[in-house]
Amino acid sequence: MPALIFDCDGVLADTERHGHLPAFNQTFAEFGLDVRWSDEDYAERVLIGGGKERMASLLTPEFVERNGLPVDAAAQRDLLAQWHRRKTEIYTQLVESGALPARPGIPRLVREAAEAGFALAVASTSAGPSVFAVLEHAVGAETADTFRVFAGDIVPAKKPAPDIYLVALDALGVTANEAVVVEDSANGLRAALVAGIRTIVTVSGYTANEDFTGASLVVSSLGDPDGEPATVLASPAGVVPDGAVRARDLTALLQTPAPRKAPQ
Numbered sequence: 001m002p003a004l005i006f007d008c009d010g011v012l013a014d015t016e017r018h019g020h021l022p023a024f025n026q027t028f029a030e031f032g033l034d035v036r037w038s039d040e041d042y043a044e045r046v047l048i049g050g051g052k053e054r055m056a057s058l059l060t061p062e063f064v065e066r067n068g069l070p071v072d073a074a075a076q077r078d079l080l081a082q083w084h085r086r087k088t089e090i091y092t093q094l095v096e097s098g099a100l101p102a103r104p105g106i107p108r109l110v111r112e113a114a115e116a117g118f119a120l121a122v123a124s125t126s127a128g129p130s131v132f133a134v135l136e137h138a139v140g141a142e143t144a145d146t147f148r149v150f151a152g153d154i155v156p157a158k159k160p161a162p163d164i165y166l167v168a169l170d171a172l173g174v175t176a177n178e179a180v181v182v183e184d185s186a187n188g189l190r191a192a193l194v195a196g197i198r199t200i201v202t203v204s205g206y207t208a209n210e211d212f213t214g215a216s217l218v219v220s221s222l223g224d225p226d227g228e229p230a231t232v233l234a235s236p237a238g239v240v241p242d243g244a245v246r247a248r249d250l251t252a253l254l255q256t257p258a259p260r261k262a263p264q
Contacts, residue, residue, distance in 0.1 A: 002174065002251075003119040003120075003169075003172050003178060004110075004118040004119070004179070005123050005165070005180070005181045006121070006182045007123065007181070008124035008134055008151070009126055009134075009184075010185065010205075010207065011106075013134050016205070017205050020042075021037060023087050023090040023091035024051075024087055027090060031082075032067075035058060049158035049159040050125045051084050052084045055083050055084060056076075056080055059076060064076075084127070088130055092130055092133045095134055096133060096137070101137075102137070102138035103204075103222070104228040105222025105245060108224055109244075111143075113247050115247070116247040118247070122151065123150045124164070126151060126152065131149055132144070135147060135149065148171060155167055160194070162194035163191075165192055165194075165195040169195065176196035177258050178254070180254065182201075183199055183201055183202075184203060184204040186207065186210035189201055189212055189214060190214075199216055199259070200253070202220070203220060214260070216235075217239055217249075219232055219245060222244065225243060225244050230243060230244050237253055
């Protein structure tokens with residue numbers, strides 16, 4: 001059985017700008033920190049894999065001193081865990097409010113892929129509760145129950161390391177040659193390529209200008225026949241969807257030469 005593995009943020013929904021960014025900033029305000037990330041600031045932070053890791057990037061000696069934060073590593077880890085736990089709560093509330101609808105084509109392609117015999121999964125470095133919330137709102141609770149979800153700190157190294165994808169392949173019982181990944185960022189693409197998996201990139205707001213060399217297919221979105229069409233931005237593997245990425249396109253990609261594994 002082949003597998004279709006989705007990233008979460010920027011793939012299932014446009015979560016970064018309308019979900020994670022406001023959740024980070026509300027958390028900073030609640031903890032009395034003198035930082036608010038602008039859209040431009042966050043475009044840089046989003047290059048860091050993992051929410052705790054993005055927060056940890058704040059902890060320069062100057063920031064720590066200015067905000068009266070602990071200086072020892074253990075206390076900082078505890079503080080980061082508190083911040084991230086609260087940020088996840090805020091973000092999950094935003095998702096449950098319906099503020100982050102699915103990106104075009106997600107429910108349709110999920111349905112088509114399941115009917116075509118693909119196992120379905122999500123592999124994300126975001127916290128598990130956040131991923132489950134986005135998945136349920138993107139495809140519905142009943143369909144979400146058919147997914148395997150690999151998320152958060154189940155691996156020590158986050159994207160662009162391939163660890164989350166290697167865990168997913170092993171748990172799903174498939175080889176890299178039997179899977180297709182849907183990503184939206186260069187970091188996610190690199191993680192998939194290091195794992196040797198063919199990858200479709202659906203560009204999102206923060207990633208449109210990134211380098212997607214190695215992707216099998218790059219599109220504006222997965223598209224919907226009766227809604228927003230998918231624009232093909234690059235098709236190195238030679239598979240060219242007609243307005244929407246369909247299950248038949250996934251099958252066609254699996255017949256193309258496997259990608260060269262990217263070096264770590």
